[in-house]
Amino acid sequence: MEFVQQLINGISLGSIYALIALGYTMVYGIIKLINFAHGDVFMVGAFVGFYAITGLGMSFFPVLLLAMAVCSVFGVLIERIAYKPLRNATRIAALITAIGVSLFIEYGTIYVRGAQPEAYPGDVLPSTSFHIFGATISSQSLFILGTSVVLMVLLQFIVHKTKIGKAMRAVSYDAEAARLMGINVDNTISATFAIGSALAGAAGVIFGLYYIKIEPLMGIIPGLKAFVAAVLGGIGIIPGAMVGGLLLGVIESLVSAVGYSLWRDGVAFVVLILILIFRPSGLFGKNVREKV
Amino acid sequence: MANTPLLKVDNVGIQFGGLKAVSGVNAELHQGELVGLIGPNGAGKTTFFNLLTGVYVPTEGQIMLNGERLNGLAPYQITRKGISRTFQNIRLFGELSVLDNVKVAYHSLARHSILSSILRLPSHFSGEKEMEEKAIEFLKIFKLDGLRYEMAKNLPYGQQRRLEIARALAAHPKLLLLDEPAAGMNPQETRELMELIAFIRKEFHLTILLIEHDMPLVMGVCERIYVLDHGQLIAQGSPEEIRNNPKVIEAYLGEEVS
Amino acid sequence: MANINRKKGFWLSIVLALAVYVVGQVLISGEILNSFYINTLFFMAINIILAVSLHLIIGITGQFSIGHAGFLAVGAYASAIFTMKLQMPFGVALLVGGLAAAVAGLIIGIPSLRLKGDYLAIATLGFGEIVRIFLLNVDYVGGASGMQVSHLTDWTWVFACLLVTIIVIVNFTNSTHGRACISIRENEIAADAMGINTTYYKVAAFAIGSFFAGIAGGLYAHNFYIIQPTNFGFLKSFDILIFVVLGGLGSMSGAVIAAVLLTIVSAFLQDYPETRMIIYSLVLVIMMIYRPKGLMGTKEITQFFTKKRQGIEGGESDGKHTAA
Numbered sequence: 059m060e061f062v063q064q065l066i067n068g069i070s071l072g073s074i075y076a077l078i079a080l081g082y083t084m085v086y087g088i089i090k091l092i093n094f095a096h097g098d099v100f101m102v103g104a105f106v107g108f109y110a111i112t113g114l115g116m117s118f119f120p121v122l123l124l125a126m127a128v129c130s131v132f133g134v135l136i137e138r139i140a141y142k143p144l145r146n147a148t149r150i151a152a153l154i155t156a157i158g159v160s161l162f163i164e165y166g167t168i169y170v171r172g173a174q175p176e177a178y179p180g181d182v183l184p185s186t187s188f189h190i191f192g193a194t195i196s197s198q199s200l201f202i203l204g205t206s207v208v209l210m211v212l213l214q215f216i217v218h219k220t221k222i223g224k225a226m227r228a229v230s231y232d233a234e235a236a237r238l239m240g241i242n243v244d245n246t247i248s249a250t251f252a253i254g255s256a257l258a259g260a261a262g263v264i265f266g267l268y269y270i271k272i273e274p275l276m277g278i279i280p281g282l283k284a285f286v287a288a289v290l291g292g293i294g295i296i297p298g299a300m301v302g303g304l305l306l307g308v309i310e311s312l313v314s315a316v317g318y319s320l321w322r323d324g325v326a327f328v329v330l331i332l333i334l335i336f337r338p339s340g341l342f343g344k345n346v347r348e349k350v
Numbered sequence: 351m352a353n354t355p356l357l358k359v360d361n362v363g364i365q366f367g368g369l370k371a372v373s374g375v376n377a378e379l380h381q382g383e384l385v386g387l388i389g390p391n392g393a394g395k396t397t398f399f400n401l402l403t404g405v406y407v408p409t410e411g412q413i414m415l416n417g418e419r420l421n422g423l424a425p426y427q428i429t430r431k432g433i434s435r436t437f438q439n440i441r442l443f444g445e446l447s448v449l450d451n452v453k454v455a456y457h458s459l460a461r462h463s464i465l466s467s468i469l470r471l472p473s474h475f476s477g478e479k480e481m482e483e484k485a486i487e488f489l490k491i492f493k494l495d496g497l498r499y500e501m502a503k504n505l506p507y508g509q510q511r512r513l514e515i516a517r518a519l520a521a522h523p524k525l526l527l528l529d530e531p532a533a534g535m536n537p538q539e540t541r542e543l544m545e546l547i548a549f550i551r552k553e554f555h556l557t558i559l560l561i562e563h564d565m566p567l568v569m570g571v572c573e574r575i576y577v578l579d580h581g582q583l584i585a586q587g588s589p590e591e592i593r594n595n596p597k598v599i600e601a602y603l604g605e606e607v608s
Numbered sequence: 609m610a611n612i613n614r615k616k617g618f619w620l621s622i623v624l625a626l627a628v629y630v631v632g633q634v635l636i637s638g639e640i641l642n643s644f645y646i647n648t649l650f651f652m653a654i655n656i657i658l659a660v661s662l663h664l665i666i667g668i669t670g671q672f673s674i675g676h677a678g679f680l681a682v683g684a685y686a687s688a689i690f691t692m693k694l695q696m697p698f699g700v701a702l703l704v705g706g707l708a709a710a711v712a713g714l715i716i717g718i719p720s721l722r723l724k725g726d727y728l729a730i731a732t733l734g735f736g737e738i739v740r741i742f743l744l745n746v747d748y749v750g751g752a753s754g755m756q757v758s759h760l761t762d763w764t765w766v767f768a769c770l771l772v773t774i775i776v777i778v779n780f781t782n783s784t785h786g787r788a789c790i791s792i793r794e795n796e797i798a799a800d801a802m803g804i805n806t807t808y809y810k811v812a813a814f815a816i817g818s819f820f821a822g823i824a825g826g827l828y829a830h831n832f833y834i835i836q837p838t839n840f841g842f843l844k845s846f847d848i849l850i851f852v853v854l855g856g857l858g859s860m861s862g863a864v865i866a867a868v869l870l871t872i873v874s875a876f877l878q879d880y881p882e883t884r885m886i887i888y889s890l891v892l893v894i895m896m897i898y899r900p901k902g903l904m905g906t907k908e909i910t911q912f913f914t915k916k917r918q919g920i921e922g923g924e925s926d927g928k929h930t931a932a
Contacts, residue, residue, distance in 0.1 A: 092726050143897045149725045150672055151896045154853055157674075157846060158892030165885035278842075282737070285730065324741040327734035334731050335719050344367075403801060424807075425800035434801070441798035443791045445858065445906050453784065454791045458803035460784045464812060467783035468776050474783060481784060521803050 063194065064315040065308060070199050070268060072307020073206035077261035078284035079291070079299035080213060081133075081254030087230040087294030088250045090149065094156035095136055097281015098163040099255045103129045103262025104272040105167070108176050118182055118267075122205070125263045126256040133255025134248045142244070160281075167274040175273035178266040202264050209260055210300055213253065217296060222249050230294065283310075283326040290333055292340030301341065354417055356381045356557050357402075357433075357525055362411035363581070364401060371397045372581040373410070379525065384551055384558045386572035388565075388592075390601055394581040395561045396438055399527050402559075403435055404428040415525070430458050434523035436514045438530050438561075444503035448494055448513055451502050452485040455520035485520065491553075492516040492546075508539050512546070519550060525557045526550075532564045540564060544571055569593065577601065629767050636763050644875075646763075650831055652871040653766045654824045657773045659851035659867040660860060661820035664777050666849075667858045668786065669813040670793025671720065672729045675736025676848045678716075679818040681840035682739060683709040683825025685749050688757045688835060693748075698760040702769070702826040709822025710815045712739070717814030721807055736845050743837040754836030761831040769827060773820045777860065780816065789813055793858075843885075850888055854895065856902030861909035866902075 078100050085093045103125040110121045140159050144152045186197045217223040225246040228236040237243050265280070266272050287306040291298025306326060314322045333340065355378040363373035372394045379385055387395050400406045402413060404425040413420045420428055434455075443451050462477035489495035492512055497505065502513060511531060518526060528547070532540045544567060551558055562568045568575065569589040577585040577592060579601040585592060592598055632649070635641045641649070658680065665673045687705030690696040696704075716735050720728050749755050780786050788809050791799040800806050829835045851870060855862025870888075877884040895902065 090726075092730065140893055140897070147896070147900060150729075150857075151900045153672075153726060153729055154849070155893050155896040157849075158889040158896065161846065161885055161889035162893065165882045165889065169882040169886060282733070286734075289727075289730070320745045321741065324738055327738045327741075330734045331719065331731060331738075334723055334727055338723070338727060405797070405800070424805075426803050426805045429801060429803035437798065437801075441795045441801075443794035443798065445794055446787065446790060450787055450790075454787050454799070454804065455802045457784050457788050462784070464780065464785050467785055468779045470779055478783065517802065 060315060061312075062190075064311040066195055066199060068308035068311030069304060070202055070307070071311060072287075072304035073203055074261050074265050074268070074303075075280065075284045075287045075307050076300045076303025077206055077209060077257045077264070078280060079287040079303045080210070080296065081258045082285050083288040083291070083294055083296060083299040084226070084250050084254045086288070087296075088226060088247055089141070089145070091141060091152050092156060092285065093141075093254075094153070094281070095159040095163055096254070096258055097277035097279075097284065098160050099129050099133055099136075099277070100258040100262045100265070100280060100284075101167070101272070101274060101277035102132055102163070103259030104266045104276065105176070105262075105274075106259065107263035107266050108178060108272060111179060111182060118201075121182075122260055122263050125259040127259075129259025129262070130252040130256040133251040133258075137248055137251040142247075160278075164274055164277070171274075173274055175271050178270050178272065180270065182267055198268065202268055205260070205264060209257060213257065213296070216253065222246070226250050279323060286326045286330040286333075289340055290329060292343030295340065295342045298340055298342040355379055356416060357559075358414040358417075359402075360412050360414070362398075362401060362408045362413060364397065364406050365409045370581055372401065372578075375411070375578070375581075375583050377576055377583070377586075379557050379559060381524075381557055382551075382555065384547070384560065384571055384573055386568040386575040387559060387561045387578060388563070388568055388575060389578035389584075393578040393601075395578055396529055397581070398578065399435060399529055399559075399561065402428075402527060403433055426458070429521055429523070432522075432524035433527065434518040434521040434525075435527035436511075436518050436529055436531060438533070440507075440510050440514055442502040442510055442514055442517070444501065446502055447499050448502055448505070449482075449485055449489065449498040451513060451517050452488055452520045453481050455517050456481045456484055458521070488516060488520050507534060511535070511543075515546070515550070519554060519556075523556070525559065528558060528560045528562075530561055530563065532562060532567050540567055543567070547571060625771060629763075632763050632767060647831070648871065648875040650761060650763075650766050650827070651875070652868055653770045654827050654831075655848075655851065655867040655871050656864050657770055657820055657824040657827070658848045659855070659863040660773055660777050661817045661824070662848050662852050663855075663860050663863040664780070664789075664820075665813050665817040666852055667856075667860070667863065668781060668793065669789040669810060670796075671810055671813060672725060673716075673720075673732040673814070673817075674729050674845050674849055675716070675732035675734070675739075675842070676817075676821055677840045677842065677844035678732075678736035678739035679709040679712055679821035680825040680828065680844065680848075681736075681743060681837070682712045682818075683822025684829035684835050684840070685743060685755070685825075686822070687826030688755050688829045689749065691760065691830065692755065692757060698765065698830065701830075702765070702823055705826035705829075706819045706822040709825060710819040712822075713814040713816075713818025714811060716818070717811040720814070721810055733842055733845070736840075736842055740837045740840050743840070750836075752837065754834050756834050757829045757832075759830060759833060761827050766827055769823050773823065774860075774864075776816070777820070781860070785809070785812075847888075850892060854891065854902055856904035856906060858906035859902070859904035859908055862902055862904030862907075865904070865909075 078096065081096050082093060085091055106125045106128045107121050110116045110124050136159055140155055141152065144155055183198045183201050188195045217226060225236065225241045226249065228239065228241055229243055229246045233243050283306060284303065287302035288299045290306060291302030306329065309329065310322050310325050313325050357379040359375055359377040362375045364371050375398065387398065389395055397406065401408050404420065404423050407422055415431055415433065418431065420431065443454060460477050460481060462473040466474045486495055486498065489498055494509065494513060494516060502510065505513065515531065532543050535543060547558065548571065550556060560568065560572060572589060575586065575589060575592045576583060577598050584597045584601060585595045636646055658676065662676050665671050683705035686708035687701040690701035690704050691698060716732060720731060723731055743749060744752055788804045791802065791804055792806050792809055796806055851867040852863050854870070855866035874884060
């Protein structure tokens with residue numbers, strides 16, 4: 059059944075969006091910044107993965123861990139250099155800076171290694187197929203889905219059961235109060251970036267394994283879509299990003315399935331506009347009023 | 351002075367989710383009165399102002415100005431009907447000059463269209479000239495005309511507060527809402543403010559509703575006082591009555607009310 | 609006395625404008641400038657129009673719209689359709705391009721009313737993308753391969769459009785309507801409370817700003833022989849955004865200066881697009897950290913020429929006096 063196939067594709071795609079969306083939502087939740095450069099961290103993760111596999115001959119798990127580690131550090135660097143000085147600036151100034159960082163990473167990458175795409179080898183993960191409900195599921199899809207699920211569960215654990223997670227939640231509610239309670243706000247923010255970027259890096263590797271082709275500007279569209287997913291679920295709300303990502307992936311696949319595949323990129327933006335018009339706080343969000 | 355009150359608030363309330371920020375408030379203001387609105391922090395006083403000015407739409411009850419129902423009108427429409435206000439935290443147009451801040455309040459009276467301004471038709475020039483003259487006259491009344499080209503954000507605090515009141519008045523209200531105008535002022539400044547309020551009330555035939563925490567100010571200028579606590583009206587009356595009202599004293603938890 | 613100064617300023621501007629036009633025309637028809645310089649000049653004028661139109665939306669009215677390339681695209685394609693498919697004269701096509709973009713501006717402006725800051729930015733970005741994707745999929749306008757367009761743009765058209773754009777936006781800004789928009793930027797809640805119909809003015813700003821972006825689109829389309837959806841992505845929107853941000857949010861002369869400077873930089877870095885983008889991005893980041901006010905802050909260039917600080921003049925426009 060075509061429908062079930064597309065559903066499965068949608069969930070695979072959606073889990074990639076979800077992993078990226080988590081980084082957006084965590085950062086927005088804690089410092090109210092839309093990290094435009096997040097999609098480019100995803101790209102960096104994909105490239106790190108590529109070079110690790112082809113250049114160093116590493117296998118899946120080490121590659122995943124390496125990409126996550128590199129992106130983690132990268133994300134913290136960006137935060138410390140470009141975003142920290144703007145902690146007290148207007149939101150627009152921070153947004154413009156994020157755009158600048160994003161452009162810098164993209165064109166810096168092109169400058170350094172050219173704009174040509176690369177192809178992930180297709181044999182990193184075992185590829186057998188299963189047939190369920192008339193649809194074909196590759197073991198690759200399952201692997202990817204499994205990895206995503208594990209990462210999300212890990213994230214939930216960190217956020218709810220560890221000290222740093224508690225600090226993250228505290229700072230996102232009220233940074234000043236958290237500071238007064240003895241929480242190191244700067245480190246907590248950096249940790250948030252670290253975790254979010256690690257997830258984006260993982261998403262990059264997963265994307266490469268699943269879709270094979272990677273190139274320096276690959277982060278732009280998935281980045282924007284992941285942001286839409288975060289808004290869809292309720293920006294700043296972690297389960298919202300997971301649900302939003304999966305939902306968006308499924309919607310996109312279904313739109314493609316009913317024949318409008320040329321418009322699939324537009325889906326995310328239409329969803330965005332609809333959400334912003336009808337329910338700006340997202341599926342899980344609450345309305346926050348400006349104090350007059 | 352007719353028997354119809356200028357402002358009639360009937361059982362007004364607003365609910366945010368599960369929280370009733372204001373509920374069951376009944377109030378009347380007659381033309382020319384100077385009435386105070388007091389209550390502990392978080393009582394809902396500014397929320398009440400926001401209801402009167404259309405920032406919030408009441409979820410219950412109605413607000414009538416000169417017999418006309420205001421519920422659901424946009425803030426700018428309510429302003430044009432005759433209610434103007436100042437804010438608890440000063441909201442001036444920082445990058446505009448003192449003169450321009452006041453001119454903005456005259457905007458709703460301007461009759462020249464966007465097209466006329468773009469094409470620089472005669473109606474634009476006459477309209478702008480009129481606004482300029484009126485605004486300068488206005489600043490003179492408030493002794494701010496010497497500062498007319500200063501950027502509002504560069505003014506010292508006391509003058510910013512004065513400018514905000516001047517601007518609110520330039521909108522030609524029948525009812526002026528002042529939200530903690532004396533906040534952050536020393537006794538000398540507060541005295542000058544009291545004189546200013548008395549002056550503008552007489553000069554502009556205004557009705558004034560005043561939120562304040564400064565009790566000497568409130569007791570000194572207000573003819574009547576409403577007391578709000580937890581979003582509900584707990585007392586109303588003359589300053590003497592309020593001063594001795596046990597419910598009011600309790601609401602402030604033993605704070606000096608006199 | 610002030611009246612005479614204003615009248616002097618007015619006539620001075622007219623003479624200056626005429627002079628620039630004549631010089632430009634002479635340089636071009638006399639073939640003193642080669643096509644590289646002519647193209648750069650035209651590009652500069654188009655960029656100034658774009659910068660000034662975005663300045664009205666972001667700088668004056670405070671609506672953070674970062675999908676401006678969408679309006680450019682609408683104007684470009686609408687005007688191209690009118691010349692190439694409907695055989696209409698260039699002037700009509702330009703006007704249609706502007707109007708079509710203005711309609712798009714209304715469509716964006718109205719839902720944007722309830723959105724603030726970041727959300728508005730993302731929504732406008734999304735809109736820009738929707739336009740691009742839409743054009744990508746419509747065969748009537750050539751889809752991904754784009755549309756061929758005759759070269760109808762010349763110095764007269766470019767200069768005239770530039771002049772009209774600047775005059776309209778300066779006149780709008782220096783009036784009660786401009787003040788209304790600035791009050792929205794400064795403090796929307798207070799603007800509401802002072803009787804400003806903020807909805808109306810936000811929409812008006814979008815409509816006027818997008819109209820001129822559409823005009824720029826028409827000029828752009830008829831200058832570069834071919835238009836493709838890829839020309840109008842968010843990179844183009846960021847290009848325009850940088851003009852306004854570098855110039856100083858709130859300063860029209862800043863936007864003009866930045867547009868001129870960056871067009872020149874861009875022209876010389878034509879063969880090194882990555883270097884150009886890296887420079888742009890560094891400029892953005894460094895500026896936001898160290899001088900968020902941009903080159904001019906909210907000041908205008910005329911303020912350096914007048915000894916007495918002047919507020920918004922109600923008198924005749926001399927073409928340069930602007931708000932705050």
